[in-house]
Amino acid sequence: MRTIRKRSPPSALTQWRAPRLPANRPDGMECSYDEMRGQQDVLEAVEASLLAEQGGLCAYTGRNIEPSKSAATNPRKVDFHVEHMTAQAHCAYGQDTDYANLVACWPRPNCGFEPSYGARKKGNWPSPDELRGCEKIAAVSFLRLLIVGYLLHARYPVSDSSAGG
Numbered sequence: 001m002r003t004i005r006k007r008s009p010p011s012a013l014t015q016w017r018a019p020r021l022p023a024n025r026p027d028g029m030e031c032s033y034d035e036m037r038g039q040q041d042v043l044e045a046v047e048a049s050l051l052a053e054q055g056g057l058c059a060y061t062g063r064n065i066e067p068s069k070s071a072a073t074n075p076r077k078v079d080f081h082v083e084h085m086t087a088q089a090h091c092a093y094g095q096d097t098d099y100a101n102l103v104a105c106w107p108r109p110n111c112g113f114e115p116s117y118g119a120r121k122k123g124n125w126p127s128p129d130e131l132r133g134c135e136k137i138a139a140v141s142f143l144r145l146l147i148v149g150y151l152l153h154a155r156y157p158v159s160d161s162s163a164g165g
Contacts, residue, residue, distance in 0.1 A: 002062065007053045009099030012045035021094050033088060033096040047078060050104040059083065059103035061118045081109045083119050090127060 016039060020031035037043055058065050058080065065080035083105040088096045095101055105119035
């Protein structure tokens, strides 16, 4: 896995979030990911920015990802989804739209299959308790490279014998 140097959020996202974050915001102005997804211009700006900062690669696999090539596609199709580093269920208000919490990952949304690698459905995992005491980047990488070169999911512990030592 390579390091992603997060850039500043796109201005469309910053402008969309600003009136939704204060406690005294107008009724009906929620700062949630579902609300953001309903704003096509904001969603496309976020996706384009994530792709640019990641060099068009999935944050987990390094696989090439991109928006659909056809401008006539309606609704717009992409071969990736926006992944939350902190699970949405555990986000504080507005954190699920915080650009620092977002990365682009393969596979596309509602792809109809569960991939054997990449951004697999993880539900509400990891919980805040599982994150406690860990650096965020290490806690969300989910993978462990063993000395002998096997790549394993971090939730599945290995014995010393399987680690080559």
